[in-house]
Amino acid sequence: MSRLIINELTKKYYNKIALRNVSLNFEQGKIYGLLGPNGSGKTTLMKVVAGLHKQTSGHVLINDQDLSYKTKTYVSYMPTENYLYPSFKVVDILKFYKDMYKDFRYEYALDLLNSINVKLDYKISNLSSGETAKLKTVIALSRDADIYLLDEPLNGVDVLARDTIMDIITKSYGENKIIIISTHLVSEIEKLLDTVVFLKEGAVELFCDAEELRQERQMSVEGIYKEVFGND
Amino acid sequence: MISLIKYEFIRKYKLASMILITMLALNLFLLTKGAGGSMSFLVVSLLALFVFYLADIIKMYSDDLNKKTGYMLFMTPNSGYKIISSKLLTAVIEGFALLLVYFIFILINGTYIIISTGNEIDYSQIIKAVDNLLSGSLGFNLGHVLVFLLAALAFLIAFITTVYTAMTIRKSIFSEIKFGGLFSFIIFLLINWLLSFLSSKFYDIITPYYNTVDTISGTGRVSAGGLAMILLPMIAVLIIQAVALTGISGYLLEKKINL
Amino acid sequence: MEFNNNIPIYLQVMERIKQDIVSGKLKPGEKMPSSRDYSYELGINFNTVARVYKELENEKILFTKRGLGTFITESKEQIEDLRYAMAKNLIATFVEGMEQLGYSKKDMIKFIEIQYNNIERIE
Numbered sequence: 001m002s003r004l005i006i007n008e009l010t011k012k013y014y015n016k017i018a019l020r021n022v023s024l025n026f027e028q029g030k031i032y033g034l035l036g037p038n039g040s041g042k043t044t045l046m047k048v049v050a051g052l053h054k055q056t057s058g059h060v061l062i063n064d065q066d067l068s069y070k071t072k073t074y075v076s077y078m079p080t081e082n083y084l085y086p087s088f089k090v091v092d093i094l095k096f097y098k099d100m101y102k103d104f105r106y107e108y109a110l111d112l113l114n115s116i117n118v119k120l121d122y123k124i125s126n127l128s129s130g131e132t133a134k135l136k137t138v139i140a141l142s143r144d145a146d147i148y149l150l151d152e153p154l155n156g157v158d159v160l161a162r163d164t165i166m167d168i169i170t171k172s173y174g175e176n177k178i179i180i181i182s183t184h185l186v187s188e189i190e191k192l193l194d195t196v197v198f199l200k201e202g203a204v205e206l207f208c209d210a211e212e213l214r215q216e217r218q219m220s221v222e223g224i225y226k227e228v229f230g231n232d
Numbered sequence: 233m234i235s236l237i238k239y240e241f242i243r244k245y246k247l248a249s250m251i252l253i254t255m256l257a258l259n260l261f262l263l264t265k266g267a268g269g270s271m272s273f274l275v276v277s278l279l280a281l282f283v284f285y286l287a288d289i290i291k292m293y294s295d296d297l298n299k300k301t302g303y304m305l306f307m308t309p310n311s312g313y314k315i316i317s318s319k320l321l322t323a324v325i326e327g328f329a330l331l332l333v334y335f336i337f338i339l340i341n342g343t344y345i346i347i348s349t350g351n352e353i354d355y356s357q358i359i360k361a362v363d364n365l366l367s368g369s370l371g372f373n374l375g376h377v378l379v380f381l382l383a384a385l386a387f388l389i390a391f392i393t394t395v396y397t398a399m400t401i402r403k404s405i406f407s408e409i410k411f412g413g414l415f416s417f418i419i420f421l422l423i424n425w426l427l428s429f430l431s432s433k434f435y436d437i438i439t440p441y442y443n444t445v446d447t448i449s450g451t452g453r454v455s456a457g458g459l460a461m462i463l464l465p466m467i468a469v470l471i472i473q474a475v476a477l478t479g480i481s482g483y484l485l486e487k488k489i490n491l
Numbered sequence: 492m493e494f495n496n497n498i499p500i501y502l503q504v505m506e507r508i509k510q511d512i513v514s515g516k517l518k519p520g521e522k523m524p525s526s527r528d529y530s531y532e533l534g535i536n537f538n539t540v541a542r543v544y545k546e547l548e549n550e551k552i553l554f555t556k557r558g559l560g561t562f563i564t565e566s567k568e569q570i571e572d573l574r575y576a577m578a579k580n581l582i583a584t585f586v587e588g589m590e591q592l593g594y595s596k597k598d599m600i601k602f603i604e605i606q607y608n609n610i611e612r613i614e
Binding site: 013014015047050051052053054068069070072073077079081082083084085086087092096099100101 | 235238239242243246300301302303304306307308309310311312404408486487488489490491
């Protein structure tokens with residue numbers, strides 16, 4: 001049973017507040033869209049859940065456990081930055097994941113990489129931004145984790161690669177998994193989402209079922225997003 | 233832990249092999265200049281290896297704390313204690329490996345120097361020298377060497393943990409402050425000042441008791457055991473220091489880190 | 492399938508399945524893809540498809556055989572009812588639109604009589 005509960009989470013930096021009293025309850029079997037412009041706190045929220053940043057106050061419970069290195073077992077985080085060792089080949093990255101994570105499905109990753117035409121002997125530093133984005137998504141989703149955090153998976157990626165990435169995400173859906181996708185490219189991804197979370201200046205502006213939202217407001221999630229955040 | 237150490241070395245083997253190849257090329261070049269070249273190589277390479285080692289062990293940790301590639305390591309379900317310990321072990325193993333490399337260079341160049349100065353390599357002389365060393369007729373023996381090595385190792389470990397702790401503190405408690413490198417260095421100096429203050433207090437306490445211990449043997453020489461006794465408080469302090477600092481680093485990585 | 496994000500996606504998928512049944516593209520008794528496969532095929536959320544199947548089951552247009560999957564109703568009557576309901580919906584929209592343009596019932600019928608053969612059919 002996968003569960004992620006965020007309770008009154010606040011993250012302050014020296015000169016700004018990145019998260020203000022965020023409380024969210026994520027259920028398994030759903031894909032969540034974490035939506036907001038740059039600087040709204042999406043990345044910070046993910047980094048706290050992934051255990052890379054420490055919160056200033058509040059609690060995060062993953063499968064009923066407080067955050068620690070142990071909860072990293074349940075969380076597969078895909079940072080938006082290119083975090084892969086540049087001197088490694090694709091195959092070395094796969095081996096690293098296999099050695100580090102018990103839940104890494106090596107064969108599954110091989111199949112996916114094969115289907116998107118990323119070769120194992122490519123060097124990370126020579127990959128195009130689209131190839132890097134696809135590889136990062138494949139790696140994150142090849143872990144058989146409970147919670148997936150994908151930070152801006154479509155950022156800086158051409159239209160074809162976007163489709164591929166969304167295909168990989170739909171393929172990886174599971175009824176006992178929580179998938180959280182952060183993005184500011186709402187129109188591309190909204191049909192994948194069950195629930196949307198709007199983050200505005202670090203606070204939760206909206207937490208709602210996507211279909212209900214369309215029904216009530218007779219508008220796309222993107223339309224509502226533009227209403228809330230303007231056209232940026 | 234073994235996996236962590238394994239990948240530390242996989243990540244640096246390319247750079248390390250490049251350095252070794254460069255050294256080898258330089259050595260071959262200097263060999264053509266005769267024995268003097270060989271001698272100067274031994275001096276230069278010792279310095280180069282030492283600088284490389286120092287830079288590399290600092291970079292190994294600093295990159296993971298400050299660059300995005302550090303996520304690779306810090307996302308893995310390993311505790312902060314495990315991560316810092318594996319870094320430390322990697323640094324120690326790397327130190328030994330480089331020492332071994334330098335030793336091999338000494339052997340090669342030493343042989344060359346002897347040959348090029350027209351002398352035959354007299355193995356019986358070498359064996360005799362070693363024998364002298366072992367029997368202690370030179371005033372010290374392998375025991376002394378071992379004690380020195382142990383002290384050096386303790387010093388090295390304490391040094392590395394101090395450096396790493398300084399970087400961890402800056403990346404956790406002071407993660408917002410700019411000029412991170414400089415700031416880490418200031419923290420490093422502060423830790424050193426604090427540690428020397430604490431250890432001097434410790435020495436003050438034990439000195440009266442310690443002075444009563446007789447370490448000079450009848451011959452007027454310090455035996456290996458005696459040397460060990462003399463260095464024991466220092467080694468103990470260094471080890472306690474290393475353990476405490478590793479604990480602090482591990483705790484901070486676990487509880488306070490902002491990558 | 493292209494979606495209009497302004498309308499709930501499950502409604503659009505339901506509509507499309509209904510149309511395919513009435514037009515004969517989907518045959519009575521035919522097996523539907525699993526929710527998982529269908530969501531992958533359409534590139535939409537799994538739960539959206541699950542909801543579509545559930546709603547269509549409630550409307551007796553689909554039915555589930557335990558362990559075998561989801562199937563289209565075999566009842567001709569059910570499909571006729573569906574066709575009737577969809578036609579009724581269309582005509583309601585049509586009438587409302589025409590009335591807004593100022594057509595009376597008589598004019599509408601006349602308009603259809605005249606225009607029926609000239610209208611360009613959208614494929």
